[in-house]
Structures are given as structure tokens and as C-alpha cells.
Amino acid sequence: xxxxxxxxxxxxxxxxxxxxxxxxxxxxxxxxxxxxxxxxxxxxxxxxxxxxxxxxxxxxxxxxxxxxxxxxxxxxxxxxxxxxxxxxxxxxxxxxxxxxxxxxxxxxxxxxxxxxxxxxxxxxxxxxxxxxxxxxxxxxxxxxxxxxxxxxxxxxxxxxxxxxxxxxxxxxxxxxxxxxxxxxxxxxxxxxxxxxxxxxxxxxxxxxxxxxxxxxxxxxxxxxxxxxxxxxxxxxxxxxxxxxxxxxxxxxxxxxxxxxxxxxxxxxxxxxxxxxxxxxxxxxxxxxxxxxxxxxxxxxxxxxxxxxxxxxxxxxxxxxxxxxxxxxxxxxxxxxxxxxxxxxxxxxxxxxxxxxxxxxxxxxxxxxxxxxxxxxxxxxxxxxxxxxxxxxxxxxxxxxxxxxxxxxxxxxxxxxxxxxxxxxxxxxxxxxxxxxxxxxxxxxxxxxxxxxxxxxxxxxxxxxxxxxxxxxxxxxxxxxxxxxxxxxxxxxxxxxxxxxxxxxxxxxxxxxxxxxxxxxxxxxxxxxxxxxxxxxxxxxxxxxxxxxxxxxxxxxxxxxxxxxxxxxxxxxxxxxxxxxxxxxxx
Amino acid sequence: xxxxxxxxxxxxxxxxxxxxxxxxxxxxxxxxxxxxxxxxxxxxxxxxxxxxxxxxxxxxxxxxxxxxxxxxxxxxxxx
Numbered sequence: 001x002x003x004x005x006x007x008x009x010x011x012x013x014x015x016x017x018x019x020x021x022x023x024x025x026x027x028x029x030x031x032x033x034x035x036x037x038x039x040x041x042x043x044x045x046x047x048x049x050x051x052x053x054x055x056x057x058x059x060x061x062x063x064x065x066x067x068x069x070x071x072x073x074x075x076x077x078x079x080x081x082x083x084x085x086x087x088x089x090x091x092x093x094x095x096x097x098x099x100x101x102x103x104x105x106x107x108x109x110x111x112x113x114x115x116x117x118x119x120x121x122x123x124x125x126x127x128x129x130x131x132x133x134x135x136x137x138x139x140x141x142x143x144x145x146x147x148x149x150x151x152x153x154x155x156x157x158x159x160x161x162x163x164x165x166x167x168x169x170x171x172x173x174x175x176x177x178x179x180x181x182x183x184x185x186x187x188x189x190x191x192x193x194x195x196x197x198x199x200x201x202x203x204x205x206x207x208x209x210x211x212x213x214x215x216x217x218x219x220x221x222x223x224x225x226x227x228x229x230x231x232x233x234x235x236x237x238x239x240x241x242x243x244x245x246x247x248x249x250x251x252x253x254x255x256x257x258x259x260x261x262x263x264x265x266x267x268x269x270x271x272x273x274x275x276x277x278x279x280x281x282x283x284x285x286x287x288x289x290x291x292x293x294x295x296x297x298x299x300x301x302x303x304x305x306x307x308x309x310x311x312x313x314x315x316x317x318x319x320x321x322x323x324x325x326x327x328x329x330x331x332x333x334x335x336x337x338x339x340x341x342x343x344x345x346x347x348x349x350x351x352x353x354x355x356x357x358x359x360x361x362x363x364x365x366x367x368x369x370x371x372x373x374x375x376x377x378x379x380x381x382x383x384x385x386x387x388x389x390x391x392x393x394x395x396x397x398x399x400x401x402x403x404x405x406x407x408x409x410x411x412x413x414x415x416x417x418x419x420x421x422x423x424x425x426x427x428x429x430x431x432x433x434x435x436x437x438x439x440x441x442x443x444x445x446x447x448x449x450x451x452x453x454x455x456x457x458x459x460x461x462x463x464x465x466x467x468x469x470x471x472x473x474x475x476x477x478x479x480x481x482x483x484x485x486x487x488x489x490x491x492x493x494x495x496x497x498x499x500x501x502x503x504x505x506x507x508x509x510x511x512x513x514x515x516x517x518x519x520x521x522x523x524x525x526x527x528x529x530x531x532x533x534x535x536x537x538x539x540x541x542x543x544x545x546x547x548x549x550x551x552x553x554x555x556x557x558x559x560x561x562x563x564x565x566x567x568x569x570x571x572x573x574x575x576x577x578x579x580x581x582x583x584x585x586x
Numbered sequence: 587x588x589x590x591x592x593x594x595x596x597x598x599x600x601x602x603x604x605x606x607x608x609x610x611x612x613x614x615x616x617x618x619x620x621x622x623x624x625x626x627x628x629x630x631x632x633x634x635x636x637x638x639x640x641x642x643x644x645x646x647x648x649x650x651x652x653x654x655x656x657x658x659x660x661x662x663x664x665x
Binding site (some may be wrong): 009010013014017036038039194195196197199200201203206207208 | 601602604624625627628629631632633642643644647648
């Protein structure tokens with residue numbers, strides 16, 4: 001879920017003092033700063049609480065950053081945060097700048113680079129993530145605009161510092177930058193900084209700006225916990241273009257140069273960039289499908305093309321129904337979706353039907369769409385890989401499967417027609433990252449919801465006491481990639497199912513049965529007599545509470561089931577094994 | 587002192603110190619009030635500035651030590 005309106009600082013501080021519900025997911029972070037950071041810490045706590053997270057926060061001593069980081073016995077290291085937030089204030093550097101020689105002034109950015117690199121390196125060795133604030137240029141009237149031409153001017157050095165930080169963050173996956181400079185250019189210098197609070201109380205950020213800072217930083221932390229937006233559902237008429245295509249006609253809708261067309265073109269161009277970085281776009285419009293598709297196919301000024309839209313729903317059903325159908329294809333939580341529609345009544349309906357969905361109040365004036373949405377910064381993320389950009393295509397393939405499914409009366413006929421092939425492999429270095437990611441992300445089809453890091457996955461792969469299984473699935477429409485993970489612990493003559501999870505995209509295809517056949521086959525190879533499974537309930541995995549009994553396991557104790565390998569006959573399946581080149585065993 | 591000023595100040599202090607039963611007198615000093623430290627002092631100053639549409643100087647912020655001084659200063663700045 002995403003919070004649109006930031007709270008007031010006093011409300012945040014009040015929230016920060018309230019105890020968290022016991023079930024709230026926990027984040028551990030430390031704040032180190034060279035200015036007063038108590039209110040920053042309080043706002044971070046308050047915001048995390050507001051979003052339903054419990055933030056355990058270590059507050060470093062004032063201006064003792066290096067002491068805390070480089071002393072291995074410091075209280076920081078005893079605390080063991082997941083993330084260390086470091087805020088070095090440009091104002092502090094500005095005050096010192098005048099005491100340096102001109103030569104030293106010209107070296108400010110390179111000094112800064114070695115400082116942040118040193119800090120990051122030490123924290124990285126400890127396995128912590130580092131989150132640096134970049135520098136908000138305080139401005140200096142020393143050269144005026146001419147300062148751009150002088151290498152040792154403060155403004156040039158500050159900008160170079162920010163580039164150095166960005167470079168470090170690009171190189172190191174565990175280093176992140178909170179763009180305070182961007183916040184300052186959006187909100188203005190006076191919103192960020194009040195000189196009298198700085199000189200009397202060492203506050204480099206005003207109480208007024210702290211809620212926004214906290215919102216952004218907490219969003220960066222929660223994004224690492226898997227909480228971020230993944231999908232945008234779009235209306236068409238008066239949202240993607242001006243006018244109503246069915247009434248106005250293809251040549252009279254506003255896109256390109258006609259009327260307010262430039263504003264809609266800019267909006268589409270922004271959406272296109274989101275799509276290219278892996279945000280899934282879907283269309284949900286009350287229209288005849290042919291009318292709705294026409295601009296995409298025939299209007300020369302459309303930036304978005306049909307191939308950019310993962311799922312296209314244009315019909316006369318209500319939007320909630322359509323959104324449920326979209327979800328059945330793309331399998332993204334409602335909480336990770338944003339709904340954009342110019343019609344307040346539709347927004348209301350969607351908000352009521354899906355309370356966790358982000359439904360911004362789009363401005364009435366379409367020329368404000370983009371700047372309004374940018375101001376919300378809703379698309380914070382913790383990672384980006386080139387694979388993200390291919391997601392749209394995967395969902396389009398899934399939509400085709402759905403369409404195909406509707407043609408068949410008999411489920412078995414449909415499953416056979418898919419020509420499914422499964423590749424079964426143990427955990428191997430190439431799939432460690434993906435296996436770890438699946439254990440961290442899967443919530444619904446996950447029997448025990450045990451989360452593993454890449455390092456732990458590697459340990460399991462090398463463990464003699466475990467059998468690991470990674471399932472990839474292909475069919476005639478394309479490659480589904482890694483869709484199921486199983487970890488079996490060998491306990492004497494028993495396999496204990498430590499982990500069994502599956503991507504919901506392949507529900508109803510007989511993958512569970514195929515997986516169980518594989519497990520029993522492995523059991524027989526290892527001389528194992530029985531398989532024991534356990535279900536640990538969470539708020540999200542209710543769909544698998546009868547998983548083991550459905551597969552023919554006998555109840556053994558509360559939430560525990562057992563299957564005897566000898567009497568297991570195997571489920572009929574429509575998936576064929578795909579042979580893998582034998583890996584040369586080490 | 588006007589009731590308006592006094593009520594306004596009480597509201598600001600109660601909010602900043604998160605204490606709804608706090609009562610203030612002219613002579614209440616920072617030392618006597620639990621939670622009135624250098625950090626909440628900033629919150630109080632900023633909230634007073636906003637509420638009464640006045641601006642304090644850095645020197646005034648450092649000097650202000652009790653509620654009476656706050657009230658007097660606000661009065662002197664309000665036209």
C-alpha cells in the first residue's frame with residue numbers, strides 16, 4: 001500500500017511512541033548523522049508504524065559516524081541493523097569550506113567520495129545495506145553563476161559529490177541514495193532549511209519537511225521488504241487521451257497536437273517509461289473493445305502501443321469485475337496496484353472494492369496529471385533488472401493462455417493442449433538468486449513461509465541433509481521460468497518438507513501433483529520411506545491449508561500430514577519431464 | 587494576558603510535548619516541564635511561529651526559557 005498524503009510531524013511523533021501490533025513485519029535500521037537527528041528518527045519510526053511496519057531504530061550519537069562504523073565493538077555493530085542510514089549535511093560542509101585552501105576546496109568531492117566509500121565498504125562487510133542522503137545544495141553567493149565555470153566552487157563540488165554517490169550506488173547493490181537534492185528542487189530551499197534552527201539546535205532539516213523525508217526513506221526501506229507498486233491500471237477516454245473515442249471519433253480525440261493533446265502525449269510518454277522499467281500496464285475501460293483498441297492501432301500520435309499493455313479489458317462490465325479478471329491473469333496483489341481514472345465515481349468504486357489499492361485523486365486538469373503523479377513518487381523500488389522490462393510480455397502470453405482456456409470445455413483437454421514441459425533441477429549457482437527471491441516474495445502458495453537469503457540457499461544446496469528442487473515450466477505459449485521451489489530435510493527415513501512454494505500464475509495446471517510425484521521419486525532414490533508436510537498459517541496463505549490432504553497425505557498431528565512412499569501410486573499429469581544436460585558434479 | 591494567546595500557547599505546548607493535561611503559568615520554566623528539551627523546544631518555536639504568525643530570531647530562541655517570556659515576546663511581535 002502506498003500513502004498519498006504525508007502526515008504532520010507531531011502526528012508522526014505521536015505514532016512513533018505507540019506500540020506496534022505484534023504481527024507487524026520488523027525492519028531494523030540505524031540513523032547516523034552529523035547534525036541533530038532525533039526528529040528524523042522519530043518521523044521514520046512514525047511513518048513505518050503508519051505503514052504497518054515495526055521499525056527498530058538505532059540512533060547514533062551526534063556527529064560520531066566514523067566512530068560508530070569503524071569501531072567493530074561499537075553499539076551500532078552490536079545492534080546489527082539491516083540498513084544504516086547516513087545523513088551528511090551539505091550545510092556542515094559549507095561552513096568548513098571557507099577554512100580550506102583553494103587546492104583543498106577543489107578536492108572536496110574526491111575527499112567525500114573516499115569518505116562514503118570507506119563507510120560503505122565497512123558496512124557492506126558486515127552485511128548491512130547503506131542508505132546515504134545526497135547533498136542539498138545550500139547555494140553560495142561567492143561566484144554567482146560564474147561558479148559553474150570554476151572547478152573548486154562550492155556548487156560544483158556539491159554536485160560532484162552527488163555524482164560520486166550515484167556512481168557508488170550504481171556499482172554496489174547494497175548502497176542506496178535518498179535524493180535529498182531532488183526533494184529540495186521540488187520543495188524549495190526554504191522548505192528544507194531554516195538557518196536559525198540550524199545555528200541554534202543543529203537541525204539541517206525543518207520540522208515541516210521531515211514528514212516528506214520520512215515518507216521517502218521509509219518507502220525505500222519497505223520496498224526492500226517487497227512492498228512496492230508493480231502495476232498501473234488505466235482508463236482510456238479522458239485519461240490516456242482527451243475526449244471519448246466512440247463519440248468524438250478517432251481523428252477528434254486529443255493526443256499529439258490537437259487541443260490538450262500535448263498533455264496526454266506527455267502522460268503516455270511517462271507511462272511508457274514506467275512500462276520499460278517493469279511496471280505492468282493494464283487497460284480497464286468501459287467501451288466496445290474495437291473502439292477502445294482503434295487509437296492504439298491507428299492513431300499516429302499514440303505513444304503507448306498495444307504491445308505495451310499486458311492486459312486489455314474494454315467491455316461494459318463494472319470495473320471491479322474487470323480488475324478481478326486482470327488480477328487473475330497477472331497475479332499481483334491489489335496492494336501493489338495503482339488505478340488511474342479521470343472519473344471520481346469509478347475511483348470511488350475501485351477504492352471501496354479494493355481498500356489496499358492505490359487510487360490517486362487525479363487532478364481535474366489533465367495537464368497536471370504527470371506533475372501530480374511525479375510529486376507522489378509512487379514507484380519507489382529496491383531493485384531493477386533487465387528482466388523486469390520483459391514482464392509485460394510474460395503477462396501478454398498469460399492472457400493468451402486465459403483466452404485459450406475459455407475455448408475448452410474439458411480441463412484435461414486444455415492442459416494437454418498447453419504442451420507443458422517441466423525442468424527439475426537442484427539448487428545451482430545460476431538459480432540461487434531466483435530461488436532466494438521466490439522464498440522472499442511468495443506469500444500465498446507457500447506452506448511454511450520460510451524466507452531464505454542467497455547465501456542460505458547456497459548452504460542448503462551444499463547440505464548433505466537436504467534435497468533441493470527447483471521447477472521451471474515451459475508450455476507452447478512461452479517460458480514461465482522458475483515456478484516452484486521445494487526443500488526437503490532428511491530426518492532418518494523421513495523427508496520433512498521444509499519449504500514448498502509455487503507461483504500462483506501456474507495454479508490449476510497440475511503442477512502440485514507433478515511436484516509431489518517428483519518428491520516421491522526422490523524419496524525412493526534416497527531410500528526414504530515417508531514424506532511429512534506441515535502447514536504454518538499466515539494471514540496470506542489460507543489457499544494451501546488443505547494442500548496436503550488434497551494430495552492424499554494422511555493427517556498426523558495438528559497442521560501436519562504424512563505420506564507413505566511405498567503406497568503412493570502417482571498422480572496423472574499433463575506435464576512431461578524435460579531432460580537437462582547433466583551437470584558435471586563437483 | 588489575553589485568553590486567546592494563553593489558550594493558543596497551551597495548545598502548542600500540549601501538542602509538542604504530547605501531554606493533554608499540561609497546565610502552564612507565566613513562570614513555568616523549561617526545567618520544570620517533563621519533555622521540554624532542546625528538541626521539543628524547536629518544535630514549540632516552529633509551532634508558535636506558525637500559529638501566531640510571528641518570527642523569532644536565533645538569539646530569541648536561545649534566550650527563551652519560560653512560558654512568560656514566550657507570551658511577552660509573541661505580544662511584542664504582534665501588531
